[in-house]
Amino acid sequence: MTIELKGQHVLVVGAAGGIGEATVKAFAAVGAQVVATGRNTDKLISLAAVTGAETALVDFLDNDAVEAFFESTAPFDHVVIAAAATKSGAISTLAIEDAKASMESKFWGAYRIARAVRINTGGSLTFVSGFLSHRPSATSVLQGAINAALEALGRGLALERAPVRVNTVSPGMIDTPLWSGMSEADRQRLFEQAAAKLPAQRIGQPEDIAQAILFLATNPFATGATVMIDGGGTIA
Numbered sequence: 001m002t003i004e005l006k007g008q009h010v011l012v013v014g015a016a017g018g019i020g021e022a023t024v025k026a027f028a029a030v031g032a033q034v035v036a037t038g039r040n041t042d043k044l045i046s047l048a049a050v051t052g053a054e055t056a057l058v059d060f061l062d063n064d065a066v067e068a069f070f071e072s073t074a075p076f077d078h079v080v081i082a083a084a085a086t087k088s089g090a091i092s093t094l095a096i097e098d099a100k101a102s103m104e105s106k107f108w109g110a111y112r113i114a115r116a117v118r119i120n121t122g123g124s125l126t127f128v129s130g131f132l133s134h135r136p137s138a139t140s141v142l143q144g145a146i147n148a149a150l151e152a153l154g155r156g157l158a159l160e161r162a163p164v165r166v167n168t169v170s171p172g173m174i175d176t177p178l179w180s181g182m183s184e185a186d187r188q189r190l191f192e193q194a195a196a197k198l199p200a201q202r203i204g205q206p207e208d209i210a211q212a213i214l215f216l217a218t219n220p221f222a223t224g225a226t227v228m229i230d231g232g233g234t235i236a
């Protein structure tokens with residue numbers, strides 16, 4: 001048995017990002033009624049034009065805005081949180097304010113949404129973490145810790161919010177705007193070097209993650225899970 005998504009009320013938080021956008025498109029393609037939220041108006045408007053999604057500007061750092069948004073919307077069937085803005089770097093050199101802001105964004109932003117959102121029975125909530133929780137990097141220790149916290153939040157909420165199902169997708173390196181701070185040449189070099197070390201022999205695409213998110217939303221026996229979609233990065 002799989003859960004039918006046609007006509008389901010779906011919320012994607014962070015819809016202007018690479019994984020968020022692919023997730024909106026994947027849900028819209030199977031007939032879901034998607035609400036795409038973020039803080040980039042232009043990106044949301046163009047996404048709405050392509051997918052027919054409704055859009056809403058919601059900064060997930062703003063608790064009042066988050067609560068007001070959920071008070072003014074009907075409960076959702078499926079919710080995906082793909083928003084984050086984090087800084088990486090060695091713990092010894094990363095300013096403590098930047099480290100706290102990263103946790104405030106990716107962990108507390110997701111927590112805030114999870115706390116306020118109303119989800120229908122039979123529905124699901126999916127977080128997006130990252131493979132660094134299982135395979136730490138010496139230059140991104142904080143990212144691994146934030147991802148581990150998010151995965152633990154997902155497992156705990158799967159108990160607290162049952163029968164709503166709560167899961168986490170943990171991506172490896174994915175080709176999204178997250179890497180746009182690098183020059184094109186540096187990014188290509190990074191992706192090629194990383195792909196060569198992966199069993200999958202390629203970098204992930206946002207659609208790879210969106211597919212896993214739809215799987216978790218539609219599988220009625222999936223809850224409390226963390227699904228690694230990392231090209232084998234954790235075992236390489």
Ligand SMILES: NC(=O)c1ccc[n+]([C@@H]2O[C@H](COP(=O)([O-])OP(=O)(O)OC[C@H]3O[C@@H](n4cnc5c(N)ncnc54)[C@H](OP(=O)(O)O)[C@@H]3O)[C@@H](O)[C@H]2O)c1
Nearest residue numbers: 014016017018019059060061083084130173174176177178
């Ligand atoms: N790409 C990878 O290699 C990779 C690997 C592992 C894990 N992940 C995780 O996957 C998730 C999605 O990443 P991505 O690659 O899709 O990144 P992305 O393209 O940078 O998208 C992140 C999105 O989050 C939005 N966002 C940030 N702060 C927000 C806020 N306060 N309120 C609302 N929206 C906010 C950003 O909006 P703005 O454009 O306005 O900043 C952006 O649209 C993140 O949690 C990331 O850590 C990604």
